[in-house]
Amino acid sequence: MDLMDVIGPVMIGPSSSHTAGAVRLGLLAASILGEKPVKAEIELHGSFAQTYRGHGTDLALLAGLMGWLPDDARIPEARTFAGKNGLEYSFAKVNLGELAHPNTVKFKLIGAGGAVCQVIGSSIGGGQVSVTEIDDFPVELNGRLPGVLVLHRDQCGVIALVSGQLAEAGINIAGMRVFRTGKGGLAIMIIECDQKVAPETLEKITHLMAVKSVRFINNVL
Amino acid sequence: MAKDKLSLAAWIEESEKKGISLRETLIANNAEAMGVEPQVLLDEMADMLKVMRASIDYGLTGVRSRSKLTGGSAKKLFEAKQSNNYANLLGSTVSDAVIFSLAVAEANAAMGRIVAAPTAGASGVLPGMLFSLQKNYALSEKDLAAGLVVAGSIGLVIANRSSLSGAMGGCQAETGSAAAMAAGAAVDMLGGTPEQVGHAVAMTIKNMLGLVCDPVAGLVEVPCIKRNAGAVAQALTAAEMALAGITSFIPADEAIDAMKEVGDRMPCSLKETAGGGLAHAPTALAWAAKYFKAEE
Numbered sequence: 017m018d019l020m021d022v023i024g025p026v027m028i029g030p031s032s033s034h035t036a037g038a039v040r041l042g043l044l045a046a047s048i049l050g051e052k053p054v055k056a057e058i059e060l061h062g063s064f065a066q067t068y069r070g071h072g073t074d075l076a077l078l079a080g081l082m083g084w085l086p087d088d089a090r091i092p093e094a095r096t097f098a099g100k101n102g103l104e105y106s107f108a109k110v111n112l113g114e115l116a117h118p119n120t121v122k123f124k125l126i127g128a129g130g131a132v133c134q135v136i137g138s139s140i141g142g143g144q145v146s147v148t149e150i151d152d153f154p155v156e157l158n159g160r161l162p163g164v165l166v167l168h169r170d171q172c173g174v175i176a177l178v179s180g181q182l183a184e185a186g187i188n189i190a191g192m193r194v195f196r197t198g199k200g201g202l203a204i205m206i207i208e209c210d211q212k213v214a215p216e217t218l219e220k221i222t223h224l225m226a227v228k229s230v231r232f233i234n235n236v237l
Numbered sequence: 238m239a240k241d242k243l244s245l246a247a248w249i250e251e252s253e254k255k256g257i258s259l260r261e262t263l264i265a266n267n268a269e270a271m272g273v274e275p276q277v278l279l280d281e282m283a284d285m286l287k288v289m290r291a292s293i294d295y296g297l298t299g300v301r302s303r304s305k306l307t308g309g310s311a312k313k314l315f316e317a318k319q320s321n322n323y324a325n326l327l328g329s330t331v332s333d334a335v336i337f338s339l340a341v342a343e344a345n346a347a348m349g350r351i352v353a354a355p356t357a358g359a360s361g362v363l364p365g366m367l368f369s370l371q372k373n374y375a376l377s378e379k380d381l382a383a384g385l386v387v388a389g390s391i392g393l394v395i396a397n398r399s400s401l402s403g404a405m406g407g408c409q410a411e412t413g414s415a416a417a418m419a420a421g422a423a424v425d426m427l428g429g430t431p432e433q434v435g436h437a438v439a440m441t442i443k444n445m446l447g448l449v450c451d452p453v454a455g456l457v458e459v460p461c462i463k464r465n466a467g468a469v470a471q472a473l474t475a476a477e478m479a480l481a482g483i484t485s486f487i488p489a490d491e492a493i494d495a496m497k498e499v500g501d502r503m504p505c506s507l508k509e510t511a512g513g514g515l516a517h518a519p520t521a522l523a524w525a526a527k528y529f530k531a532e533e
Contacts, residue, residue, distance in 0.1 A: 019267045020281065022392035022401070022418075023354045023385055026288050029345030030302070030457040032357045033404075063455055066529060070304040070456040072348050092303075092348045118510075141404050142356070 025143065026087040033119055034064070034071035037139030039091070041121055042080015043236040044147055044159050045135040050231045051127035053081050054102055059110035062118035064139075074107055077121060080236075081105075086143070112136070117146075145236070153195050153204045159236040161190050161208040164218070169226040170196040170203040177224045178205060185217040202228075243397040245421075245435055245489045248390065252431040259431040260383040263390045282382035285352045289341065289364035292351045296340025300347035304528060307458040308347060311340035327470070330373045334469045338365030342465040346458050354385075355392045355401040355414055358457045361465030362415035363388055366423055366472055376426055384426040388418035391438055398490065399497035403450035404509040406500030412461075412468040413445035413496065417489075419472035420479070429480050439485035440475035442492040447499055449507035451514025454525035460515055 027036040046053055058077055060068055068074050075094040076086075082101055084090065090097060098105055112120055117138035124134050136149035147157040150165065157163060164182070168174050175194065182189060188210040196203035213232050222230045252262040268275040297315055301308030314336050317323050327335065342361035345351045351360045367381050376384075392401060395414045400406040420437040429437070445468065453459040485492070506512030515521055 017393065017396060018271050019278070019386065019389040019393065020271070022396065023282065023285055023389040024352055026285070026350060026352050027357060028348055029351050029357050029360070030348065032353055035348070036353070036357070067455045070302070070306075070454065070458075070528070072303060075348075087350060089350055141402055143353070 027143070028072075028076075028087060028089070028091040031071045032143040033139045033141050034067065034073045035076045035091075036086040036143040037119070037145050038064075038073045038076035038121070039080040039084065039086040040143065040145045040159055040236040041137040041139060041147070042077045043083065043085075044080075044137060044145065044157065044233065045123040045125060046081045046083060047234045047236070048135050048147070048150055048165065048231060049125045049127045049131055049133045051129045051131050053125045054104065054128050055126040056081055056103060056105045057108070057124040058105060059108050059122040059124075061110050061112040061116050061120040061122070064119050064121055065109040068107070078103070078105060081123075081125075150204070155195065155204065155206050156193060157206060157208075157233065161210065162212045162235045163233040164205075164207045164209065164213055164221070165231040165233055166205040166207070166221060167228045167230075168203055168205065169228070170198075170200050171226040174203075174224070174226045175205065178207070178221055178227070181217060181221050181224065182207070182209065182213070185214065187211045187213055187217070243394045245391065245394050245438060245493075249431040249435050258425065259434050260387050260425050262431075263386050264383065267386060267390060278386065279379070279382045282385040283378060285354065285385060286367070286378065286381055288350060288352050290368065292344040292349055292360075293337050293340045293364055293368060295349045296342070296344035297336075300343055300349065302343075302346040302456075302458055303348060304454075304456055304458065306453070306456065306524070306528075307462055308343050310462070311336055311343050314339065330369050331470055331473050333372055334365040334369035334473060335466045336365075337368050338362055338465040338469040339462060341365065342462040346456075346462060354389070355396070355418065356403070356411050358403060358461050359411040359415035359465060359468070361462070362412060362419050362468045362472065363422070365465070365469040366419040370423060370426055374427065380426050384422040387425045387434065388422035391418045391421045394490070395493050395496075398493045400500060406496065407503045407508050408448040408450040408464060409442075409445050409496055410500055411450065412464045413442060413448055415465075416445055416468035416472040416475075417441040419469060420475040423473060423476040424479050427476070427480060429476075433479040433482075435489045436483070436485045437475045437479035439487055439489040439492040440478060440483075441472055442489070442496055443485065443487060444471050444475065446492075446496060449503060449514050450509045451507055451516045452509065452511055453516050453521040454528050455509075455511040455516070459521070
């Protein structure tokens with residue numbers, strides 16, 4: 017934490033968690049989708065569901081999906097812009113259970129190129145965010161560093177191959193988490209990196225053994 | 238190895254030893270910690286000041302929030318001040334500070350652009366103090382930028398030893414911290430000694446200790462907006478006492494630690510959850526019920 021964390025950030029009000037954090041969740045979700053979203057079904061849980069209009073959470077989430085930053089003066093007009101930008105959206109309230117953080121959103125997104133993804137994330141205070149689920153996989157992603165998301169078959173050696181490619185590209189791994197549906201089943205790797213990963217490197221990873229898909233996720237903080 | 242906690246006393250001692258102002262110590266230390274030249278840091282602060290100034294102007298237009306619960310009070314007080322029968326209880330400096338604080342807090346509630354310093358909910362306090370002192374004491378932009386460094390450094394100590402978040406520590410941690418930051422910065426900008434800065438911080442925290450975070454319907458509106466106004470008045474009260482040489486029996490770092498203890502003991506219902514306090518007043522509950530129904 018440094019001085020700029022206390023004197024800042026510049027943001028559109030009224031709430032760092034319900035507005036600025038919501039923009040970041042939208043940005044992360046769009047980045048995970050990997051292309052321009054054209055359809056967004058947005059479900060709000062807890063305090064997000066209760067107070068979204070008063071806090072402009074709906075506008076903030078749409079703003080993030082459109083790639084805007086938390087200080088974008090257009091945020092109050094995000095619904096109008098979404099219509100103009102060809103982003104079809106809907107908001108619904110949902111109960112994700114007692115264990116879900118009170119400021120939680122579930123996105124069901126469709127991209128311009130046909131990509132589909134489902135992302136669950138929470139705004140955990142002070143504008144900090146945490147993505148906790150991608151396409152039914154439990155994950156942990158806070159948007160502080162660029163990330164690579166690799167979907168693959170659970171198989172011996174895949175992690176070494178992927179990290180090898182990153183090492184070859186001069187990319188340092190800051191953190192890494194792996195999850196699988198079961199032994200030999202579908203698995204996911206979330207790799208936080210100190211550098212952005214070039215498309216060529218992502219392409220190489222895509223062609224590795226047992227890898228199904230690769231996505232690069234931009235940092236949002 | 239556990240890192241030593243940040244300490245305002247350490248920076249005060251360092252400045253007194255070197256015979257320099259607190260701002261000189263803090264500008265140098267923060268620039269070093271961020272790996273930038275001091276001027277780069279001050280330029281960043283100048284950018285923040287521009288945003289603050291713009292949010293004051295936006296708030297003074299009389300904006301209303303999206304929920305329609307609040308708005309227009311900065312403009313009302315500003316206009317009252319121009320009228321002949323204005324009571325002027327506060328005097329020029331404090332009333333300007335209150336007007337500007339209300340303006341930023343109302344701009345924030347109306348989805349205007351603000352600097353979250355230290356948080357969005359308490360974003361009115363620092364601009365209120367800074368621009369009132371600039372207007373009433375002819376301070377330069379450079380003084381204001383240095384004041385922001387002092388304020389931010391106090392905030393760093395509070396964040397490190399306690400919390401700046403209402404959800405963690407109640408409103409004392411938000412508007413209370415903002416006021417402590419403003420009080421210390423005001424003393425430094427008006428030429429107070431490093432020790433006086435510490436006393437101003439301590440006295441402000443003592444006066445705002447225990448304040449709960451109880452927003453009506455969970456929105457950053459009631460009581461948040463007027464608490465920004467109250468907080469800036471608290472800050473200037475403490476600054477005035479400190480500049481006169483009045484000292485705090487409890488040192489700043491210990492007052493901050495007390496704030497943490499109080500925050501930890503505060504029930505969850507009084508920490509931003511709208512589960513008690515003013516949020517449970519009959520008028521609040523009735524309004525919230527209507528508001529949530531309209532949200533369906």
